[in-house]
Amino acid sequence: MSERIFISPAKYVQGKNAIEKIGDYLKDIGSQTVVIADETVWDIAGHKVVDALKKKNIASEEILFNGEASNEEIKRISKEAKGAGATIVVGVGGGKTLDTSKAIADELDAYTVIVPTAASADAPTSALSVVYSDEGVFESYRFYNHNPNLILLDSHVISEAPPRLLTSGIADAMATWIEARAVINFGGSNQAGGTTTIAAKAIAEKCEETLFRYGHLAYESAKAKVVTPALEEIIEANTLLSGLGFESGGLAAAHAIHNGFTALDGEIHHLTHGEKVAFGTLAQLALEKHSLEEMERYIGFYISLDLPVTLEDIKLKDATREDIMKVAEAAIVDGETIHNGFNVTADEVADAIFAADQYSKAYKEKYK
Ligand SMILES: [Zn+2]
Structure with missing residues (x-):
């Protein structure tokens, strides 16, 4: 029996215009930072971060991220950051920028x-990064000995995102x-290498409850680019609850199937991580035993948020059994998270992918 393990970032800050206060949280930590952001994000938030740090006499080396969380990019920026003598690494932006920033720190x-x-x-709260090849194919997870020290979300900035x-x-x-x-039921291990705690289980359950309750209103708030209580709830659910929940709760089939999809060429690469995970989640549900009502609750929720639910939606309308077997084989390689929750073959995973596709098509037909 392995130990119960729960890990988390040291501090989480979320609120409207929170970036303006970033210097308050760092003034006693150090005086030289390296701030990493891609071209778009420099305009949206990067300069605001640098200005706020300057107000507290904290200097920043400004770095332009090239867009891929690859070993090459990690090496390149680490060298620059070392040269600047930075003792604080500030990653500003989306998943790949943040994953790269953690590796540099x-x-x-x-x-x-x-x-x-x-x-x-x-990903923001976690003590791991996903590393991709320069071509954007999933390569590996990189684990760290601690979670980020500070996670800071400016709800105003987030309300302006697509x-x-x-x-x-x-x-x-x-x-x-x-x-x-799935991990708890199977007795598998979480991403921290231990057994899931009561705390992580409660957080993961609360995450889903919050999404069903406020997901739609938050989506509408984002369309109107306004900060609302519903948006604040979903920012926390998507970032803190989901972050602690996946890492200390555990990952299983949904993410392994997502990783499998990255092995395919073509238009699927234009989808976001979450969009591919949406379909991976439906495939995991199809791998398990659920009633029609349960399946429809999930499929309906995704459709109402304009998320993909069929192979056609994820640009794989003409995928053959052979193509999907490639995904399934990649999803069950040694070390993949599917083994935390399932004892399955590639053939069973491929069946679940086609089942998820068919269940969603039947749903669309039924409720059109
Ligand atoms: Zn994920």
Whole structure:
């Protein structure tokens, strides 16, 4: 029997215009930061971060991220950051910028600050990064010995992000309880290498409850680009609840199937992480035994948020059994998270993918 393990970031801050206060949280930590953002994010939030730090006499080395969380990019920026003598690494932006920033902070053994500009996935709070090849194919997870020191979300900045990013985050967060539940039932291990605690289970369950309750209103708020109580609830669910929930709760089939999809060429690469996870989650549900009512509750929720539910929706309308077997084989390789919750063959995973597609098509036919 392995130990119960729960890990989390040291501090989480969320609120309207929270970036303006970032210097308050760092003034006693250090005086030289490296701030990493891509071209778009520099205009949206990067300069605001640098200005707020300057007000507290904290200097920033400004770095332009090239867009891919690859080993090459991690090496390149680490060198620049070391040269600047940074003791604080501030990553500003989306998943890949933040994953890269964590790796750089690890290389420098620096204080890690994560400033997501969208609530689009649950990676920000975690002590791991997903590393991709320069071509964007999933390569590996990189684990760190601690979670980020500070996560800071400015709800105003997030309200201005494309609504599709928010629904992608909702889809990623929807996988949290479904995967943690599979890990708990199977007796598998969580992403921290232990058994799931009561705390992580409660957080993962609360995550799903919050999404069903406020997901739609938050989506509408994002369309109107306004900060509302519903949006605040979903920012927390997508980021904090889903982040703690997946890491200390555990990942299972949904994310392994997502990773399998990244092995395919073609238009599927234009989908967000969360959008692919949405379909992976339906495939995991199809792998398990659920009633029609349960399946329809999930499918209906995704459709109402304009999330993909069929193979056609994820640009794989003409996928052959052979193509899907490739995805399934990739989903069950050694070390994949599917083994935390399931004892399955590639053939069974492929069946579940086609089943999920068919269940969603039947739903669309029934309620059109
Ligand atoms: Zn995810």
